[in-house]
Amino acid sequence: MPVNIALRDHLLTRRSVGQAFLREPGPDAEQLRQILTIGTRVPDHGKLAPWRLIVIAGDERAKAGERLAEIAKAKNPQIEEVALENERRQFLPAPLTIGVLSKAAPHPKIPEFEQLISAGNVAFNLEHAAFALGFAATWVTRWYAYDETASLMLGAREGERFVGFISIGTPAAVIEDRPRPALDDIVSYWHG
Numbered sequence: 001m002p003v004n005i006a007l008r009d010h011l012l013t014r015r016s017v018g019q020a021f022l023r024e025p026g027p028d029a030e031q032l033r034q035i036l037t038i039g040t041r042v043p044d045h046g047k048l049a050p051w052r053l054i055v056i057a058g059d060e061r062a063k064a065g066e067r068l069a070e071i072a073k074a075k076n077p078q079i080e081e082v083a084l085e086n087e088r089r090q091f092l093p094a095p096l097t098i099g100v101l102s103k104a105a106p107h108p109k110i111p112e113f114e115q116l117i118s119a120g121n122v123a124f125n126l127e128h129a130a131f132a133l134g135f136a137a138t139w140v141t142r143w144y145a146y147d148e149t150a151s152l153m154l155g156a157r158e159g160e161r162f163v164g165f166i167s168i169g170t171p172a173a174v175i176e177d178r179p180r181p182a183l184d185d186i187v188s189y190w191h192g
């Protein structure tokens with residue numbers, strides 16, 4: 001196969017752009033379809049498709065934030081207004097966020113661990129898809145991926161859990177790279 005220079009160079013330099021720096025325009029309906037199609041084209045042992053996606057976009061972003069604020073307030077009635085306002089803005093200003101749910105469940109052949117990893121593949125592939133279409137993206141979990149009430153409110157069904165929320169938009173800033181692990185620290189060669 002020929003070298004795909006653009007893809008190689010992208011993979012060598014890509015990095016996330018935090019939610020706070022993601023702005024309009026976001027993907028249109030056709031671009032979103034492509035992002036979802038690419039995002040779910042992942043290794044998946046047993047072809048179980050052990051994941052689901054929830055798109056939070058448009059006016060639903062503020063509604064979802066308001067519901068998070070209500071849950072946060074119910075859990076902690078002393079919560080300060082500034083913290084509540086942060087909750088209201090959890091899905092803003094990014095034009096859209098895709099929640100990735102793992103449906104990993106007992107299976108006669110495929111370990112749940114592998115099903116969970118496949119959902120992680122979906123999350124990162126959504127980021128690649130967003131970048132391929134000229135957008136930027138980031139992956140967060142935040143407290144609501146670990147809170148049952150919040151996860152159910154955001155669309156999880158019984159037995160499912162969010163592996164992350166991928167926010168997508170146009171970058172409003174150039175993000176400096178961060179230090180990467182030295183290969184010598186993380187790679188070794190097996191010798192028998």
Ligand SMILES: Cc1cc2nc3c(=O)[nH]c(=O)nc-3n(C[C@H](O)[C@H](O)[C@H](O)COP(=O)(O)O)c2cc1C
Binds near residue numbers: 138143164
């Ligand atoms: C599973 C997972 C969950 C994450 N959750 C958060 C989070 O809740 N908040 C946050 O600021 N960053 C979170 N991050 C990290 C961001 O995605 C971070 O910006 C990213 O690791 C940057 O990597 P990059 O520079 O290689 O793109 C999470 C990353 C992963 C893999």
